[in-house]
Amino acid sequence: MFTLIKKDTGTEARTGIIQTPYGVVHTPCFMPVATLGTVKTLSSEELLEIGVEMLISNAYHLYLKPGVEIIEKAGSLHNFMNWKKPIVTDSGGFQIFSLENVKVEDEGVYFRSKLDGSLHFLTPEKSIEIQNRIGADIIMALDYCPRIWDNYEEVERSVEITVRWAERCLSFFRTSGIQNQQLFGIIQGGIYPELRNRCLDKMRPMEFSGFALGGLSIGEPFEKTLETVNFTARVLPSEKVRYFMGLGMPLQILDMVSLGIDLFDCGMPTHIARTGSTLTSKGKINIKAGRYKNDFSPLDEECNCYVCRNYTRAYIRHLLNTNEILGLRLNSYHNVYFMTKFMENVRKSIDEGCFKEFRKNFEKKYNIDSRTSYDTSTADKL
Ligand SMILES: [Zn+2]
Numbered sequence: 001m002f003t004l005i006k007k008d009t010g011t012e013a014r015t016g017i018i019q020t021p022y023g024v025v026h027t028p029c030f031m032p033v034a035t036l037g038t039v040k041t042l043s044s045e046e047l048l049e050i051g052v053e054m055l056i057s058n059a060y061h062l063y064l065k066p067g068v069e070i071i072e073k074a075g076s077l078h079n080f081m082n083w084k085k086p087i088v089t090d091s092g093g094f095q096i097f098s099l100e101n102v103k104v105e106d107e108g109v110y111f112r113s114k115l116d117g118s119l120h121f122l123t124p125e126k127s128i129e130i131q132n133r134i135g136a137d138i139i140m141a142l143d144y145c146p147r148i149w150d151n152y153e154e155v156e157r158s159v160e161i162t163v164r165w166a167e168r169c170l171s172f173f174r175t176s177g178i179q180n181q182q183l184f185g186i187i188q189g190g191i192y193p194e195l196r197n198r199c200l201d202k203m204r205p206m207e208f209s210g211f212a213l214g215g216l217s218i219g220e221p222f223e224k225t226l227e228t229v230n231f232t233a234r235v236l237p238s239e240k241v242r243y244f245m246g247l248g249m250p251l252q253i254l255d256m257v258s259l260g261i262d263l264f265d266c267g268m269p270t271h272i273a274r275t276g277s278t279l280t281s282k283g284k285i286n287i288k289a290g291r292y293k294n295d296f297s298p299l300d301e302e303c304n305c306y307v308c309r310n311y312t313r314a315y316i317r318h319l320l321n322t323n324e325i326l327g328l329r330l331n332s333y334h335n336v337y338f339m340t341k342f343m344e345n346v347r348k349s350i351d352e353g354c355f356k357e358f359r360k361n362f363e364k365k366y367n368i369d370s371r372t373s374y375d376t377s378t379a380d381k382l
Contacts, residue, residue: 001182002027002210002241002262008355012233012260015350018241020086020137021180022078023053027241027262028350030248030343031056031088032270032336036065037081040270041329042336044083050305050337051344053085056265059131059139060092060122064113068133076135088265089136091127093186094214094245097145104144104161124168132178140212141169143186148219155190158215159199162188166203182209184243187232190215191224196232210241210263217246226255233260250279250342251366254359257346269335274328276320279338283367287331292317305337 005015018025032039032047034055039047047055057077062068074080077087096102096111103110108123124142131139142165144158166185173183185208189196203211213232216225229244236242241262247253248266256264269279276288280300285292287299298308299316307316307330319327349358 002239004239006351008258008350009353010356011258013257013350013355014260014262015347016241016262018054018086018138018263020182022084022086022137025053025086026347028253028257028343028346029053029263030253030339031263031265032339033265033267034081034083034087035061035267037062037071037077039332039336040274041325041332042270044081046333047083047336048085050333051340052336054088054137055083055085056088056090057134057136058092058095059089059127059134059136060095062089062134063092063130064115068130071135072133078135086138087136088138089131089134089140090245091131091140091142092122093127093140093143094145096122097147106161106164109142109144124165125172128169128172128176128178128183132176132181136181138182138184138210141166141183141185141208143188143214145186145188145215145218146190150190152192152195155188155192155195159189159195162186163199163202166206166208170206170208184208184210184212184241186212186214186245187236188215189228191220191228193228193231196228200232200235204235204237208240210243211236212243212245212263213261214245216244217252222252225252226259229256229259229261236260248339250339251363253342254346254362257350258355258359269339270332273331273335276331278316278331279335281365287313287317288320289317299331299334300338303334303338303341305334307331307334307337 001019003017007014016027031054035058037057071077071080078084099111108121110121112119127142144161146155146158185203187199189199233242243263244256244261246266247264248268253264276286278285278287278299281302292313295313316327316330349355
């Protein structure tokens with residue numbers, strides 16, 4: 001259930017609360033990605049300490065490994081990974097459609113496991129059943145996510161299939177009597193306004209608990225992303241959660257929050273942490289660079305995380321350049337903390353009626369070069 005708390009006056013930005021059996025989530029919220037039931041390198045206790053409120057995991061990956069039976073035996077994904085706060089599972093559609101040799105039929109999608117080449121057939125009903133057994137608090141309808149290079153006709157087909165599958169997911173969800181889980185629908189349509197609108201018109205009346213915007217931030221110019229979200233978000237029901245799938249750069253999040261988006265996820269903070277990039281209040285830096293060799297200041301002067309209170313740039317640079325596991329852990333911890341505090345400040349500014357001012361100040365300080373599109377296909381979703 002979603003409760004709207006405060007709506008900004010100058011923009012579409014808003015704060016709210018999502019209630020789940022595992023606790024509440026304050027929005028706008030950024031979810032770290034725990035594809036395989038782990039935010040890479042970090043323990044559930046560390047995520048709790050950071051203040052993370054909700055994670056996203058991936059039903060497709062968990063279905064392949066370790067298999068749904070094992071998670072079910074543990075009681076739920078919460079028990080399995082000892083994370084007693086809310087979890088979202090993505091249906092896995094995004095990952096499946098990025099595989100080679102995928103065959104989409106009206107009934108479902110045929111794909112081969114990237115682990116052993118075995119053939120699988122996923123239907124909307126099976127996708128809901130898997131996500132129900134995994135036990136996440138919010139589960140996603142199976143959608144057909146077109147690729148960035150797909151032409152108009154293919155995107156049109158993806159909208160038609162997505163709408164039919166959305167109906168089937170909802171119907172299966174209802175007839176199975178699933179409780180304690182919320183089902184979100186995913187709007188497709190690429191960057192074609194008429195196709196997005198068609199998908200919206202058909203799905204808006206459906207009884208989903210929230211709506212996600214899918215098939216964006218996959219390599220299209222960011223102006224197109226903005227345009228699409230601008231006309232899409234404003235016509236989505238205001239009493240339901242609006243979720244942008246696969247976006248995690250702070251400046252882009254500010255753009256999307258100002259258009260009324262409540263929920264985000266992205267493998268970016270942890271992915272770039274492992275390749276040597278650190279998020280700071282002055283923008284993203286390459287901590288492995290020679291210029292930090294003798295820099296004994298914290299990763300970010302303004303950060304109060306455990307890493308910034310105890311370790312220096314020079315030390316973390318040394319760890320990363322010598323492939324020490326601790327380097328990956330410390331940088332990941334800081335980046336997730338940075339995103340979590342950033343979202344807390346975004347919410348505070350909306351609640352206090354100064355979001356515009358907060359955004360202006362943040363953007364001024366944050367290196368404007370950081371406004372580059374982050375292609376989610378390179379993230380650790382895969
Ligand atoms: Zn820090």
